[in-house]
Amino acid sequence: MLEFRGVSKSFGGTTVVESLNLRIEGGEVVVLLGPSGCGKTTILRMVAGLVSPTNGQIIVDSIPLSDQTMGSVRRKLGYVVQEGGLFPHLTAVENVTLMPRHEGWPRKKISERLAELVQMTQFPDSGLTRYPNELSGGQRQRLSLMRALFLNPQILLLDEPLGALDPLIRAGLQRDLNDVFAKTGATVLLVTHDLVEAGRFADRVCVMHAGRIVQQGPFGEILEKPSDDFVRDFVSSQVVTA
Amino acid sequence: MKNRSLIKVIAVASVLLVAGLAPLPQRSVQLRVGSKKFTESVILGEMMRLLTEEAGLKVAHYREFGGTRIVFDALAAREIDIYPEYTGTISAEIFAGQNASDEKTMVDLLHQKGIGMSKSLGFSDTYALAMTRRRAAQLGLSNISDLKRLPELQLALTHEFLDRGDGWTALKRRYDLQQRNVVGVDHDVAYRQLLAGEVDVIDVYSTDAMIRRGDLVLLKDDVAFFPRYDAVWLYRLDAASRYPELSAAMQRLDGTVSEATMQALNDEVEAGRKTETQAAADFLTQQLGLHVDVQTTSRTQMIARHILEHLDLVRRSLLPAIVVGIALGILCQRNPRTGRVVLAAVGLLQTIPSLALLVLLLPLVAALGYRSIGEGSVTAVTALFCYCLLPIVRNTYTGLDGIPRGTIESATVLGLGRTARLVEIELPIALPTLLAGIRTSAVQNVGFATLGAIIGAGGLGQPILRGIRVNDLSLILAGAIPAALLALLLQGAIDVLEWAVVPRGLKRQADPHE
Numbered sequence: 001m002l003e004f005r006g007v008s009k010s011f012g013g014t015t016v017v018e019s020l021n022l023r024i025e026g027g028e029v030v031v032l033l034g035p036s037g038c039g040k041t042t043i044l045r046m047v048a049g050l051v052s053p054t055n056g057q058i059i060v061d062s063i064p065l066s067d068q069t070m071g072s073v074r075r076k077l078g079y080v081v082q083e084g085g086l087f088p089h090l091t092a093v094e095n096v097t098l099m100p101r102h103e104g105w106p107r108k109k110i111s112e113r114l115a116e117l118v119q120m121t122q123f124p125d126s127g128l129t130r131y132p133n134e135l136s137g138g139q140r141q142r143l144s145l146m147r148a149l150f151l152n153p154q155i156l157l158l159d160e161p162l163g164a165l166d167p168l169i170r171a172g173l174q175r176d177l178n179d180v181f182a183k184t185g186a187t188v189l190l191v192t193h194d195l196v197e198a199g200r201f202a203d204r205v206c207v208m209h210a211g212r213i214v215q216q217g218p219f220g221e222i223l224e225k226p227s228d229d230f231v232r233d234f235v236s237s238q239v240v241t242a
Numbered sequence: 243m244k245n246r247s248l249i250k251v252i253a254v255a256s257v258l259l260v261a262g263l264a265p266l267p268q269r270s271v272q273l274r275v276g277s278k279k280f281t282e283s284v285i286l287g288e289m290m291r292l293l294t295e296e297a298g299l300k301v302a303h304y305r306e307f308g309g310t311r312i313v314f315d316a317l318a319a320r321e322i323d324i325y326p327e328y329t330g331t332i333s334a335e336i337f338a339g340q341n342a343s344d345e346k347t348m349v350d351l352l353h354q355k356g357i358g359m360s361k362s363l364g365f366s367d368t369y370a371l372a373m374t375r376r377r378a379a380q381l382g383l384s385n386i387s388d389l390k391r392l393p394e395l396q397l398a399l400t401h402e403f404l405d406r407g408d409g410w411t412a413l414k415r416r417y418d419l420q421q422r423n424v425v426g427v428d429h430d431v432a433y434r435q436l437l438a439g440e441v442d443v444i445d446v447y448s449t450d451a452m453i454r455r456g457d458l459v460l461l462k463d464d465v466a467f468f469p470r471y472d473a474v475w476l477y478r479l480d481a482a483s484r485y486p487e488l489s490a491a492m493q494r495l496d497g498t499v500s501e502a503t504m505q506a507l508n509d510e511v512e513a514g515r516k517t518e519t520q521a522a523a524d525f526l527t528q529q530l531g532l533h534v535d536v537q538t539t540s541r542t543q544m545i546a547r548h549i550l551e552h553l554d555l556v557r558r559s560l561l562p563a564i565v566v567g568i569a570l571g572i573l574c575q576r577n578p579r580t581g582r583v584v585l586a587a588v589g590l591l592q593t594i595p596s597l598a599l600l601v602l603l604l605p606l607v608a609a610l611g612y613r614s615i616g617e618g619s620v621t622a623v624t625a626l627f628c629y630c631l632l633p634i635v636r637n638t639y640t641g642l643d644g645i646p647r648g649t650i651e652s653a654t655v656l657g658l659g660r661t662a663r664l665v666e667i668e669l670p671i672a673l674p675t676l677l678a679g680i681r682t683s684a685v686q687n688v689g690f691a692t693l694g695a696i697i698g699a700g701g702l703g704q705p706i707l708r709g710i711r712v713n714d715l716s717l718i719l720a721g722a723i724p725a726a727l728l729a730l731l732l733q734g735a736i737d738v739l740e741w742a743v744v745p746r747g748l749k750r751q752a753d754p755h756e
Contacts, residue, residue, distance in 0.1 A: 048651070048654075050651055074655060074657050077655060079651075079652065079655040079656075083646075083648055084648070085646070085648035085651060086649070086652075087649060087667055088671060088747045088748055089670045089671050089673070089745045089748050090747065091745075099656050099658075102657075102658070102662065131746050131747025132747060134747070
């Protein structure tokens, strides 16, 4: 469970997120949808503790987020940044198993978990000994997802996970991501500017504009009953191009 | 398990520091002889070394490690025990402005510093202005005062002569000269320029071999400006009381070297017929009937020894600089405000001319009680260390700063602390840039280390300096070529290291497979 209570964030006088109130139930997949600069990535970064809110409170699994609780909250999080954020000096296996090795997991437990995740994310076995720059874009995203999932997070944060992939790979990864969401039962907060993508993943879509959620609800409702001109324009512009 | 990377980083840093700071076994030395950077001084120094060694002392001779100021200061600071000096230099330069023209005052002033002065070696080596015979005849010059007529003449004077209390400025005032075209150059260079006709007048020592060889005439000091420059030993009084052999050696040399003898000795060395050691040994045999065993080292042996000295300078400066430089680079990246100051400071160090840095460091190192000149000189190592820092600090900073934000944030959210993130993610990713910095430093360092010879620290600069002094191109190359090869070798070694430790994922041309 993830809850935002009156959360605002401003950078040097510019308000990026304004009094956000949002409650996400366990296992729910919520998509923050909006154009770039609408504050959606900042929301993810606040949950991950990379920036702290100017006002308000974020509550993760009934723990209010603060410097003191950050360590224990991060254990519940899996974070996939844009472009994956993979470690270029480590092979795929080393990238994925860095944290369990760091935590002192026994080798057997690590390899079991690895096998499970390779299966779940459909990552090719042959890629495990390769370095990130030797993998394709789709493989890199799957790898990044595996790494985020390894310690069994309750909450998964994804920033444009289908980013710059070509359409065929997108379709495959989209399907596999939905599988992963279902299998892990994690609470998912996903950020995208792509209407179609939002539709494929979301239990609930929150359309954002200038730091505020302007409309939220099931995808169909957003399409059929846009609450204001901005949502209507945003939706129609992408429906035409899609 | 958890801190394996941290342990690895600490281990590498410790190994570098220990390897860099570990002293080589130094041979024990009882007596240190010094000499200034001209042939005569080196020959006299060798005479003293051979005589005292023959008497059973363990002696080191720090050859040609500086001008009057540096060598005298080294004596005052107990870095050396004895060196040859000239009375005129003592009164007019060392104690300039203290009215030390009579011997008693001079001796008193020296005593206050714990220094004694021997009797004259038998010759006087005065400063003089010299011209080629042809040019002097052509212009009709014979006295220094004649120069007044010709203010357009081209003068090339040694830096020391330009600066000294009994040097150019005072001479010019005394004779009321108007010369405008005066450049400061090295003694050997001035001589060559004079013979080539590029300059008209240079300053010389009256015993210079080049006077006879180049058929030079000395302009008469017609107002008796220059004081007497009797050659004497300056020595530490405590060393003389500790080692009677030292006083005995000085006594044996009393009055034995005539002006003609000294000029001949200088000539033999500068014409390349003998080394300073051979010239000194032959003199001792003829004059004192002393048979001296001169160990003739072949040029190969000599170069091999200088290569080892050179590597030692590089080792003791580069290895600590790697550790300190990387640490400073990390600091710069973590704390941008301090970083700007550190980068500016390190950059500034780089801009200090090497000679100036060495001379600035000399008294500092001596004051801290470290060996400032000669073999194992901390001064040379410190200067080289300073020059090494900039490329390493800057590349560490650039390497760390260039890591994409997403990579760092992923590591943070995964739960790696600051230290773990640094040693497991940031430093390894920055490794190629870091190694490039070390490579730049190493190559520069090998070049800079030749300057160590200026303060007697040895290394491949020594044959280069000697080669310049005695005008021997092959000697210069014998220092310069190994130095260049050493730089290439070191660069190659770091390339191999890079190939071995940098993972494939960080190499630029990894070809992507689908």
